[in-house]
Every structure is written in C-alpha cells, then in structure tokens.
Amino acid sequence: MTSFRVGLLGATGAVGQKFIKILENHPWFQITALGASKRSAGKPYAEAANWIESTPMPESVKQLKVLECKSELFKDVDFVFSGLDSSVATDIEGDFAKAGIPVISNAKNYRTDPTVPLLIPEVNPDHIDLIHEQRFTKDGSGWIVTNPNCVAVPLTTSLKPLHDAFGISSLVVTSMQAISGAGYPGVPSLDIMGNVIPYIGGEESKIRQEPLKLLGTLSKGAVKYADFPIEATATRVPVINGHLLSITVGLKMKADLDEIRDAMNNWKSPIHELDLPSAPEFPLKVHTDPRYPQPRLHADSEGGMQTAVGRIRQAHVMDVSYIAMAHNTVRGAAGGAILNAELLVRKGFLK
Numbered sequence: 001m002t003s004f005r006v007g008l009l010g011a012t013g014a015v016g017q018k019f020i021k022i023l024e025n026h027p028w029f030q031i032t033a034l035g036a037s038k039r040s041a042g043k044p045y046a047e048a049a050n051w052i053e054s055t056p057m058p059e060s061v062k063q064l065k066v067l068e069c070k071s072e073l074f075k076d077v078d079f080v081f082s083g084l085d086s087s088v089a090t091d092i093e094g095d096f097a098k099a100g101i102p103v104i105s106n107a108k109n110y111r112t113d114p115t116v117p118l119l120i121p122e123v124n125p126d127h128i129d130l131i132h133e134q135r136f137t138k139d140g141s142g143w144i145v146t147n148p149n150c151v152a153v154p155l156t157t158s159l160k161p162l163h164d165a166f167g168i169s170s171l172v173v174t175s176m177q178a179i180s181g182a183g184y185p186g187v188p189s190l191d192i193m194g195n196v197i198p199y200i201g202g203e204e205s206k207i208r209q210e211p212l213k214l215l216g217t218l219s220k221g222a223v224k225y226a227d228f229p230i231e232a233t234a235t236r237v238p239v240i241n242g243h244l245l246s247i248t249v250g251l252k253m254k255a256d257l258d259e260i261r262d263a264m265n266n267w268k269s270p271i272h273e274l275d276l277p278s279a280p281e282f283p284l285k286v287h288t289d290p291r292y293p294q295p296r297l298h299a300d301s302e303g304g305m306q307t308a309v310g311r312i313r314q315a316h317v318m319d320v321s322y323i324a325m326a327h328n329t330v331r332g333a334a335g336g337a338i339l340n341a342e343l344l345v346r347k348g349f350l351k
Contacts, residue, residue: 007033007080015083018334035069071099097136150332152210161267167252203234242295250318276342304330
C-alpha cells in the first residue's frame, strides 16, 4: 500500500489531538504537516499544543512546525484531515479544495451541501460518488468529504438494518452526550458535575437532518433523502467518553422482537471485504444483558469504532425501543474521518 502524506488542520484542538493519537502508527497515513491558528503558527507542535490525550504526545509530531491553515503552505501533502472549528471551516476547507487538495472533514459546514458526501462507510459507501459532482477545481483534484455529527453516527448505524428490512416511519431520540463532545476546556465543572444539562445548542437540528441524508439513496448525482420525521432531544451528562442514545422507532412494516434482533445481528457491513485498517470487525454489536451498553464499559470496543446496541424491547408508543452508544471522539469524530479516508483510498479517490 502506498504511504500518503497527510496534513492536519486544527491540529492543536481536542479533535486534532485525537487524529494525531489514532494516526500515530497508521499503516497508510503519515502526518507531515500540522495547521492551526495564527497564535500557534511558527511554534513546534510540542510547544503550541496543550496535550490532553491520555497517552504521551507522539515523538513524530513534537518538532513539526505548526503552520497557518493556508493551502499554499500544504503543497507537499496528498490530502488533509480537518478538525477545524465550524466558525472558520467553511472558508479554509473551501480554499484547500480549490487548491486541489482533498479535504476529509469532521466539521459540520459542508455536511448539507448536495454535492458533498456525508459518509459512514458501513452505511452509505456509494455516496462517495458525489465527489464527481463537485466543482472546486476544473480537473476534479480538489474535493470535500464529511463525516456526520457524533450522535448521528451511532443513531444511523443502528437504524440502517431496520431501515433496510422494515422501513422507518418515525423516530424519537434522546441523546445523553459525554463532556468530551464539548471540546476543551468544554463544560464548566460546576455546571456538569452531579448534573444533566438538557440542552446543547445547535445539536438537535443536526440529529434531525443528518440521518435522512445518510439513509438516502443516490441517483443521477444527487441524494434523495430518507423521508421520516425525527424528534430529537440533546442533553449533556457527566460522562467522559461515549454518547448514549435512547431511541424509539416506528416501522413501516410490523416486526416482532426476534425479527428486529435478527435484522441487527445479521446485518452485514458493505465494506467488510475491503480490509480497511480502521474498520471494526463488528461495526454493530447487539448486547443481550439489559444493563448494556454502558459508556465506561463499551465506548472503547473495537478501538472505539463500534456502535453498541442493547435493551431492544417492544415500545408502547410506536414499535421498538432500544439503547445505542458509540465513542464520540473516535467513531463520531477523528476515527470516523480516518475510516472515510481509507475507503477513499480503496475506491481510488486518493492516489
């Protein structure tokens, strides 16, 4: 496998650090350029970053000089990962794409663009063909791919077998989101300790919208969104990692619990045979113990890349209720973007 030179935008932030940690020993991707704000530019990464990961900063990045996030400074990379804040991502990511540098983004800014794939490889790998519809460069060398919101990932992954087997007519979801999802320094300790905050600004609209694009069908260069209503409530809870979701689903075709469990247990990932380094062997794990899944016990399963499901039960309103959970900064952020890049390599979009 060819080794790819990778740039990282937003390298000093919490998501940027997670990218660095996961990519430390990646067999295909090597970080060769780091980008951050003007405040950090010109400094060695070890000096610019307040390292918050639980493992030591990799030696390979300590002395890399941090660059401003300008495309002309990243000419020697094959593509970039973006962990940029949404307040600056639109212009910076667009500038890189227009310069012919592919961007694989964790930011929300281009997720709803009709020509930009919103991608979970196990759910909608065919949507990468939207890249052909982008016009950042005349020769198609520059483009953007995004990964979804950190709640939309476990939500949509758990819905995919039900959507395929029975169809979905409606959905209610309440998220209990870990504090790491708020970045660093995140939520003030006096607000979150021993408490639950029943509102996260801007989150519920993403939970309502993104699964419909992810579960949509690609036809003639456009995605026809799935068509069912989603009612979402987003809360912040005093958990470090792992977003837990309480989900109730209305089905178009009635199914009993055995059929629903079978649909989830027997669901096959469409990328299973591609041998992608970050792909979990079992992207969807169905637990039978009614106490599971739990963030403390299961967020790190399969390197943090697995979606866990449990408490599947008949609903008194609509049809079926269950719990889903995934690691928000791995599967829901940096790890998901890295898996997207691996799929893009296998499909020939990164060369």
